[in-house]
Amino acid sequence: MKKNIHPKYYPKAEATCTCGATFIVGATKPKIEVEVCSKCHPLYTGSKKIIDARGQVEKFQKRIEKSKKLQSKIQSKSSKVKNQKEKKSKTTSKKK
Numbered sequence: 557m558k559k560n561i562h563p564k565y566y567p568k569a570e571a572t573c574t575c576g577a578t579f580i581v582g583a584t585k586p587k588i589e590v591e592v593c594s595k596c597h598p599l600y601t602g603s604k605k606i607i608d609a610r611g612q613v614e615k616f617q618k619r620i621e622k623s624k625k626l627q628s629k630i631q632s633k634s635s636k637v638k639n640q641k642e643k644k645s646k647t648t649s650k651k652k
């Protein structure tokens with residue numbers, strides 16, 4: 557091996573998963589944090605759960621709920637607002 561171009565190798569690096577499992581692997585870092593491992597990945601467990609380490613799915617669903625609420629609010633007003641907007645857009649387009 558050529559000298560000074562290879563990173564330090566840790567044959568017993570400790571990998572920690574977000575599910576709590578730890579295992580020993582060979583790596584160039586002494587400690588590794590992973591989001592999914594063979595103990596919690598659906599392929600190995602057989603379950604059809606959604607992997608969501610950072611709450612991204614939850615955030616997305618909350619956002620959808622928010623938009624639905626807003627849309628229902630808007631729809632209640634829209635009948636009045638639509639007429640006003642149409643009038644405004646017509647007047648502005650004439651000015652240009």
Ligand SMILES: [Zn+2]
Pocket residue numbers: 573574575576577591592593594595596597
């Ligand atoms: Zn895991």
